[in-house]
Amino acid sequence: MVLKTDDVHLVRAAQLGDLYAFEELVRRHRTRVYRVALRMLANPADAEDAAQDAFVQCWSALPGFRAESSFSTWLVRIVTNRCLNMQRSRRSEPLEERHEAGAGRVSEVVEAHLELRALTEALMRLAPEQRAPLVLRELEGLSYEEIAHVLEVSVPAVKGRIHRARLELVAAMRQWR
Amino acid sequence: MNVHAGGRLPCGTRLAALVEQVADNLAPANPEHQASCSHCQETLDELEELWGRVRELAREQVTAPYRIVQAVMHGIRTQSLLRPLPIPFEEVVPQLVRHALLQQARGSTRIADSVLARIVALTLHEFPAVEPAAGTSEGVRGRFFGGTTSGIEISVSERGVVVELRVTVEYGLHLQSLVEVLRRKIVERITQLTGLVTVEVNVLVEDVRRPLV
Numbered sequence: 001m002v003l004k005t006d007d008v009h010l011v012r013a014a015q016l017g018d019l020y021a022f023e024e025l026v027r028r029h030r031t032r033v034y035r036v037a038l039r040m041l042a043n044p045a046d047a048e049d050a051a052q053d054a055f056v057q058c059w060s061a062l063p064g065f066r067a068e069s070s071f072s073t074w075l076v077r078i079v080t081n082r083c084l085n086m087q088r089s090r091r092s093e094p095l096e097e098r099h100e101a102g103a104g105r106v107s108e109v110v111e112a113h114l115e116l117r118a119l120t121e122a123l124m125r126l127a128p129e130q131r132a133p134l135v136l137r138e139l140e141g142l143s144y145e146e147i148a149h150v151l152e153v154s155v156p157a158v159k160g161r162i163h164r165a166r167l168e169l170v171a172a173m174r175q176w177r
Numbered sequence: 178m179n180v181h182a183g184g185r186l187p188c189g190t191r192l193a194a195l196v197e198q199v200a201d202n203l204a205p206a207n208p209e210h211q212a213s214c215s216h217c218q219e220t221l222d223e224l225e226e227l228w229g230r231v232r233e234l235a236r237e238q239v240t241a242p243y244r245i246v247q248a249v250m251h252g253i254r255t256q257s258l259l260r261p262l263p264i265p266f267e268e269v270v271p272q273l274v275r276h277a278l279l280q281q282a283r284g285s286t287r288i289a290d291s292v293l294a295r296i297v298a299l300t301l302h303e304f305p306a307v308e309p310a311a312g313t314s315e316g317v318r319g320r321f322f323g324g325t326t327s328g329i330e331i332s333v334s335e336r337g338v339v340v341e342l343r344v345t346v347e348y349g350l351h352l353q354s355l356v357e358v359l360r361r362k363i364v365e366r367i368t369q370l371t372g373l374v375t376v377e378v379n380v381l382v383e384d385v386r387r388p389l390v
């Protein structure tokens with residue numbers, strides 16, 4: 001019964017080259033990976049791309065995975081980095097274009113919920129480096145230790161970043177009202 | 178919310194402390210002041226409302242399209258064709274089992290040569306006057322099946338299956354005729370059960386024995 005197999009065993013099998021085991025891992029973790037990407041990018045199409053890239057990268061890196069974190073946290077790390085890279089390269093686009101494209105896409109994500117849309121837009125106004133720890137903490141419920149692992153920084157640094165990001169978010173949301 | 182420069186409310190409370198309190202669900206640092214301070218109360222109400230939205234967004238159902246799985250697996254399969262397995266095959270299957278490959282179009286069917294040896298052994302049971310030679314010669318797969326397939330060796334090549342057989346036959350029978358019947362039976366059984374072509378059945382009559390009474 002594939003469904004009852006632990007991630008640990010599936011990961012081991014996938015490390016040996018078992019594509020079916022890996023497919024099961026993709027099935028299990030796709031929602032989380034996609035959700036992180038969606039919160040980071042606020043755009044379903046981009047989130048799908050990021051999630052796909054993350055899984056393909058995960059497959060390539062799998063032989064080197066030493067289980068220092070759970071497989072799930074490791075995946076979150078890969079997809080978060082992927083999103084940060086995507087946004088870094090996008091920053092070089094002209095400002096106006098970025099804004100228009102962003103606004104149109106955001107409305108697709110949470111059309112029905114105006115308030116959530118306002119929140120999403122406030123989140124998108126944060127720098128990606130601030131948004132990442134906030135998304136992981138407030139929306140994904142990761143511990144400070146896990147976030148430190150994902151972002152490859154120390155726990156106090158994570159706490160500091162989340163602290164500042166929260167204040168930024170509050171300011172952004174108040175401004176928007 | 179009335180926040181002065183330096184991030185403090187008019188009462189002197191730091192906004193950051195209230196944000197922390199709401200976001201992390203902490204107990205107030207200074208409950209008596211907070212309960213009686215209108216600045217703190219007003220700010221807390223506003224923050225609770227804002228953070229309520231954050232929590233709502235966290236609860237929002239997100240469904241990842243299934244095509245992600247398909248796209249990933251397609252990408253990996255394509256990639257895998259271009260690159261060896263991450264770990265050498267020998268490590269995955271430590272005892273390399275030899276086999277015959279039957280069909281590859283819609284997934285492969287492989288029949289281990291130990292299965293072919295077993296089929297030959299069971300065919301021999303149809304001949305009470307014949308039994309496979311006891312003991313194992315070099316390369317015989319006795320370690321897999323104990324004595325049952327001793328005296329039987331299978332090799333599979335592109336031409337087909339080759340059976341090497343060592344037998345003991347009951348005294349008084351015409352050996353050449355008997356072996357010919359045995360050979361045809363073995364070829365027939367292997368084809369019947371596996372669809373494989375048998376190109377050679379080489380028989381060494383090693384001994385003759387007294388009839389069993």
